[in-house]
Amino acid sequence: MRHLNLPTPRGVSNDIHMLYSAIQNNYRNVLNTHNCAMYLGVDEWQSPNGFNILGIVIYRLVEEASPAKLEAMPSDFIRLSKSHTGEYLANAVRLVAEKFGIQDKICGLVTNNAILRPFGNPKKKGATNNPGSNSDGIDSDEDLAEEQISMLPRGHKPTLQDEESLHDLSDVESNSESDEDETESLSKADIEQASEEDKEDCYTYESCKQTLAKFRVIAKKLRFSPNSKAEFVEICQEKGCATPHNIERDVRTRWNSTSAQLNSIIRCEDAILEWQRHKRHGVNRAYQLDEGDFKLARDLVEVLNVFYEITLQLSVAGSARLSNIVLYIDQITEHLSTVISNENYPAALRNACRLGLKVTNKDEYFKLANWEPEWISEAIRLARDMWILFYKPKPITLSSSAPAPNTTSSSKPKTGGLVLNGTDPVNPLQWWIQQKASGNTHGGLVHMALDVLSCPATSVNVKRAFSFERNYVSSKRHRLAHHLLTHGMTVAFYSKNNLIKEGILQEWKQTIKENNQTKQKGKRKIIVLDDEA
Template identity: 25%
Template sequence: MSKHRRKRARRQSSPTSREAAASLSNEGSSTSAAPAPLSRKDAKILEFNERYDVENKSHEEVLAAQLENWSSDVYDHFIMPPGIITTKTRDGTITVQYVFVCKSHIGPSSTAPTLTRAHHDDSTSNLVRHVDICKPDDAVAPAGKAINDFAHGSTYSKALFRYLLSLWIACRHRPFSIIEDPELIRIFRMLYAQVEIPSASTISRDIQEIFTLSQAHIAKLLQDFPGRLHLGLDGWTLPNVLSFLGVTVHYIEGAQMRTFILDFVKLAENHTGNYLTQELAKCLKLYGIDKKILGITGDNASNNDTLMAELELLLGGYFSMLTHIRCLAHILNLIVKAILSLFIMRRVQASSESDTGEDDLELYELQEEDDLDSSLATREFNDDGEPVPQTDDDLEVDAAREEADAMIIEEIMAEVEASEGGHRANIRVAQFAITKLTQLAKRIFHSPAIREDLRMACELCQIKPKQMIRFVATRWNSVSQAISRALYLRPALDTLLALPKYDKNNKKSLRRFKPSPEEWIVLEQLEPVLEMFLVATELISHSSQPLLHVVIPIIDKLTAELENVIANNNLVQAVRLAATRGIKVLNKYYSATDESIMYRLAILLHPRYKMAYFKKQKWPQDWIDTATDLLRQQWVTYYKPKATELQVVAAAAAQASTSAPGLASSASASAHRINKLFAEDDFDNTGTTTTGPMDPLEQYLSTPPMSCGDPILYWSGMLGIPGQPENQFARMALDFLSAPATSTDVERAFSRGSLTVTKRRHALSDESVRAATVLSSWANIPDIIPEAHIVSVFKGKSRRPKGAGIVSDDVPAGVEVIEVD
């Protein structure tokens, strides 16, 4: 039994979690009675949460960290890693358990025993008891037996093996040459001595062939989809100077959002609007969906405006620039940049003004402080002060976008700087606050000794030890998180900077970066302003929820909040002036929503909003009439069924105006968060319910709003029985409500692409980059890759007679080579 005993990791020399828990429990004991001591179980859970940083890591990341400490050989008896199951209790608490599946009982004739264990429990007792009584279905296969002997019925297939190898390399961003690693080859031959391992060049060609075969299959799926499709666009330049236009496709199927990369379009010329239009049109025609596109989401670059206008002409009326969607995440980022522009002293201005005061010179010197290590200038660190793993994409900034953003900010600053002239002293205090915080965080991160001192200061102040967050240029809203963390750590920072070794009166001490009381007030008042943009960005950045219908409510909410900040005389002047800059950008893009029909129609087609939202926001009646007229135009032109079918659709619309059993209350997690943020946007069922005309749209508009958490679930339930003609009114609602509010999915695709094109793989061709990156996205969608057909094609090649072809790693590009046995 001793061989199964787990080797426990030696505890750190710092105070135990039990002691930390006690000190946390005693916090505030001077003003209230001491709370009851933690139970043994609660103390163990607290220790586990702290040790593995559960609050900031996913379940998979926590499990990966635990696996490094599981040294008992009892785990060899089970499939590793174990499965993860989560359960929500009545009080809303999420419990996490691991599922251990016995290796010895896997096969077609038996059910494998499973054991569960709480994720914080490191005991192996139950696992050991199972091993002691386990009776495998079959004895372990002797060495040299074929793979099917010990895999309980599975058979080796050269074609399937090649397919799975190619898929693994593409999806996990492995180099093609990994297939030639001697250790991996030994593993394959240990499992099956006659295994045929393809070469790296064969794997490269197989990935491209899988991509081509899947491309035809996906094209047919999209062509047969009964609704309209949406696109997300963004440009990307790789480290090896290849440029692509990333295109994602979005639609609703089975009440679920489907989002994946449609294609990576190679760009060989300057990214002008005309050139991007030509290349995008070719891509859409290649997939046969050029007549099915409804909305296109992209950033606010001027070439996207040109693209939308020219695409409307090129596609012959099947697309309208009135369905252009501006990426809300990019707009929110612009607003935050405008707000923060007040807190950053422009260096050109500082160095050119002849009457620069003493405070300005000091501020300028602080901003000129060089990084101690330029390679970490944009790194993010975790709570332990260690650099977070990053990809090439983390270090890469879209220069064209940044330049365009800077021009917009400059325009806003030119409008407001004249009115800010009388508040230079207040603005200077705010600039000192941000500059000091930036430099302080930088020095703490660069010094392990200071990080350790900060940890000890946290323990002295009886707060959970955490590290400061850097202001990362490539991460949106990082300033909000950095300020929040600094405010949390303020007692510990005061303690740290009071240490004699840091409290020196010279230009190299940390003391000069300590914010003054006035500067802390600026940070305290700025935090909630930035926090609401952070929350809004998180809400609209989920692939599973399109959220277009919340764009206007989010903008309205942010507008009201910024107006309150500007009017609040209790706030420091700098924060109010910063809010003024932010609202200038917000108003600029709020006006731009009038250029697209998508936002207003999404509001009208949400059963919870309809026209009542616009009325509550006090829109002029002619604006509301214009929105409903646009909706009628879309209905009549593209969706309204023939008169003989109208009665059935009208009945469904009438039901949609009252209730949808089982769907109206089934809001997703994201919907609940939105409802919480915009709780005041709930509408009463006021108004007159009428039988209405037979037209389904008029029937729908004539009834008051109703309770509806998730409009996608709601309208999906109204589509009708599968196999029968669809309810076209529900189809129209789903088409407009499924449009993405941001282009973040394209940016995520580029992040995956940067894992394929690393610093050591710059020689990859554009065909290889395209196939591997797109295939890795397709593999995440069930049944979208035609596995059986692809394996059949590979089998056909394997059956060709000897001598029908020769495999060569030096074949010129463009020449088809078929591998034979």
């Protein structure tokens, strides 16, 4: 019988540590030869066995690839062993950057509110302390929405209290109105050229708020009442409604949850009309839906569908970059503008779309984010300084016989129109890459454009990394030490990204062996013999 020589658990553990060091050494050499900008993505995760893990992803533009691609590579996972203060987290990220020798190449960092929170919020005028912070400098969940928004980068949502908390059904409408008063900074008064509402409209601005409150009441009733849920499922089956037979929750901190709830309302419309009138398992008459409510749901789905589709595209690894965001914003702007110009929609919906367009304007965003005027001026100044210090080409002195530059040349920035591919705009990152390949530097602007447009817009890649690691730390691996856990997670991702080449472990072991032999030779004692003895 043939026996297999399987490695021991200790041998496997040692090989994982060696692979970890070998691959990072090779990747360090790759990053050191990279001359363009790099960005770091940072997120935190608690493993099933109780370790707090900080994941760091390196984003960079790989122009050597054919075609050029935006790379998002998990660089390291490290254990957080102390209180998560801003200084401690910043120092942990700094050590990883210095480990790879890229501390002078990092142009920015993308993360979420959970990581930014320990760094503190800008205090409002007249405030002397922050009652929402604990002794570790971490804000509690009771922080005001305005304070959380003021410290967030664009594209991230504040951590608000989850709407899953139980409260009386009779308080839903009043609570929803108070929430809107706290979080909305724009109102109907901010709408320019607003459409006048008609009494014959299917729904109005005020009725829309009441309808959305009804949807939340129905979702909560089905979630917390097993008997009502059973009755609802039975009616759905009788009516032939599509599955799943459930009404989704509308959670503020979850992308597209409003759209998901509206779709479930439409999907189970026939069942809702019968179930809601049930004396024991239905809802109060004040929260029962009519045709106007379903009309609003259908119209809102048509408006919100584009956001759902874009969210799916942003969830794809490597696609959430500023170069893509520019196109997505244009797509959203065109979609909302089409709805606004369509008079078949009630005035309330068209005015809501006008508010949506107003929020996307940069100046309105600064106001919503509570940016001080000095901050805006400073951001503009930093952008100009960035151009002057790092990208502006040195002036070239021309001889008297040299021709003057052609000011109408296409190499001059901002002189041409929008570049189109048929009727669709060209991806700006790909366009600048083509310009650089053709030798057209646009006076040095091409390098700055490539660095800025390759900036990640979300931390989705780090979140995907942690989602993958939930499979790595199974119930049988809860006794893994923290160093084996973090090194194993890193090696697993290196393998997933094809960074483990055949023979790399053997080469690394041979290198270690040769280095040890060299050290031993240097430590040998020299014995001097006395010839006179």
